[in-house]
Amino acid sequence: MYELLPLNVLNIMVYIYIMADDTCIINDTSNNDPYTCLEHYYAEVSDFTPYTRLLFIDSLLETTDDKFSQYINDNTFALVYKYNTDRGSIVEFLNNFTNITRIGFAFHGPSLYNVYKDTHFIHSELLYTLDDISENQTIFSDNVLFIKDVMQLYSSSLQYIDFLACNTLLYDKWKKYFSLLQRFNNTITIGASSDDTGNIKFGGDWIMESTSENIESIYFTQNIQYYKYLLDYSITSLLSINRHGNSQTAIKSDGSVIAWGNKSTGGSITEAPSYMERSQRQNIVKIWTNGDGSGSAHLALKADGSIIGWGNSNYSTTVPDGLDSPGPIEDNKVIAVYFTVYSWAVIKGDGSVVSWSQINPAFTSSKSALLGPGSGVVSIIPSGASGFIALKSDGSRVSWGTTEPPTSVTAVGNNYTKLYEGGSGAFAALNTDGTVITWGNNSNGGNSSAVQSQLTNIVSIRSTRFAFAALKADGTVVT
16 A cells, blocks of 8 residues: 655656666656656656646557647646556656646557557556446555545545546446446546547547537647547557458448448448448447458447347348347357358357357357356357357357257367258368268268278368268379
């Protein structure tokens, strides 16, 4: 635990550095070897009373071509921190301020293409941990205690804490963190954003949606209009572009999705046949595309763990009930997506698997105990045109296809080099010793007993919807 101690600094240009051994050194401009230490913050100060606002600025915002701290106004004091900045140095320095009404934190907000990215703060630790925001938690990490003590230090004057970062209000863990701070002091108002914060050119603004307050003039001069970036991990309006055949999709920095190209294959979501309301196509974090030269479909994962689909209906755009609105329960949310040409499969938070295919509307894995909640599926291998093989945490495997229900695969050990699906519920595994094992739909290649003695020294396998062909090292083919 640390203690808030006074530190008097008068009439000098102050630089505070953190040495490699975490020792805080204060010196003047005579320091001529800045590379031996990490610059923390500086100011020409003779009187701290004019400062009514503190703004903690992540040093990642201090780019060589545009330093975020240059835009602050005369009533705001900027503290630029690095992730290994010593916590004690800041604690001491904060005692100089006696009239702080507002504290802000400026950093890159949670990225829409990486929902689970953690936010680091000082002392080489996270701003908060998942344990910190768990229900009825009473023991907190040091950075949470640091913020709590700062709130206590200025309790007689502090009214607002603002988080200048994109998208924090979109995520439950951030909302829980904000609630935690208000537990510490319920008279303080938390400002946070549900969209892009920063450059208006890229769709940003300085409005805290939690309070509907524009904080632009509170912390900054008018020159903030020249700041080049968004407070997000993206600095352009498009986070990603997904190209497939004659239709393309892109995720914008506000989390919405746009599409262009052939309308019948998903090149539009604003008109038939793939029209979606604007509210449906917001908060997108990733897009996948299946299909072949004849058509395609798109599947998008949203920040709340739900999914939406659009494009050519022959490629399975209809999302099963429940996956498009998982609700607040983490177990219902989609955490991984896999696809073949015609089919889709997802792993949910409870470890269960759901799959679907337009080729056979009855094709499903959700009713199988082998792939139900708690089944321990850790990943899925797409196989062939419409089959899947699930790998479970205990090392076992389950295969299924459009006409073949989920089946436990006991014959395949850990020595296979590749798995194949024939397209109609038949599977094959090529082992490291050149032998082959098959299973599934007997009529389409799942039973290889008639040629098993010939399946040696195999180097590759090819499949159709109804059969397999194996190429041997001597150039002959077994069918």
